[in-house]
Amino acid sequence: MIECIIVGAGGFVGAVCRYLIGMIPLKEGCAFPIKTLMINIVGSFMIGIVVALASETDFLNPRTVLFLKVGICGGFTTFSFFTLESADLIKSGKMQLAVIYTILSIILGVLAVFAGQGIVRKG
Numbered sequence: 485m486i487e488c489i490i491v492g493a494g495g496f497v498g499a500v501c502r503y504l505i506g507m508i509p510l511k512e513g514c515a516f517p518i519k520t521l522m523i524n525i526v527g528s529f530m531i532g533i534v535v536a537l538a539s540e541t542d543f544l545n546p547r548t549v550l551f552l553k554v555g556i557c558g559g560f561t562t563f564s565f566f567t568l569e570s571a572d573l574i575k576s577g578k579m580q581l582a583v584i585y586t587i588l589s590i591i592l593g594v595l596a597v598f599a600g601q602g603i604v605r606k607g
Contacts, residue, residue: 490547494555498527502560515578517569520562521589527561528593532600540604 502523510518531553538549566589573582 487547487550490551491555491558494551495559496555498556498559498561501556502562515573515576515581517566517573517585520565520569521585521592524561524566524589525592525596527557528596529600530560531557532597532602533604534600535597536601536604 505523506519508519534544534549534552534557538544538553544552570582570586573579573585
């Protein structure tokens with residue numbers, strides 16, 4: 485049961501951080517969902533660091549990993565919002581932008597995980 489509370493607490497922190505970043509005003513008329521892209525890349529980078537620290541060191545105990553990985557990173561990043569924004573771009577006739585957004589999200593997200601892991605492993 486304590487693990488559920490740990491995940492919930494981390495999820496709260498991640499979700500609130502994600503919400504606050506979503507409140508940052510952008511230039512009017514910007515169709516590209518840059519905030520969600522950046523949130524997901526930063527979250528991917530963070531989860532890469534957490535996973536590498538957990539597997540390479542004794543620095544993090546399992547409950548801390550749960551708090552950071554499932555809680556904070558899970559609450560911070562958002563696949564559902566990414567897919568909603570992609571669908572909205574398609575519905576509004578911006579197919580090319582939707583494809584660019586999807587490709588960038590996947591490729592940069594995976595690269596960010598590797599970058600986070602690489603920082604830990606080289607350190």
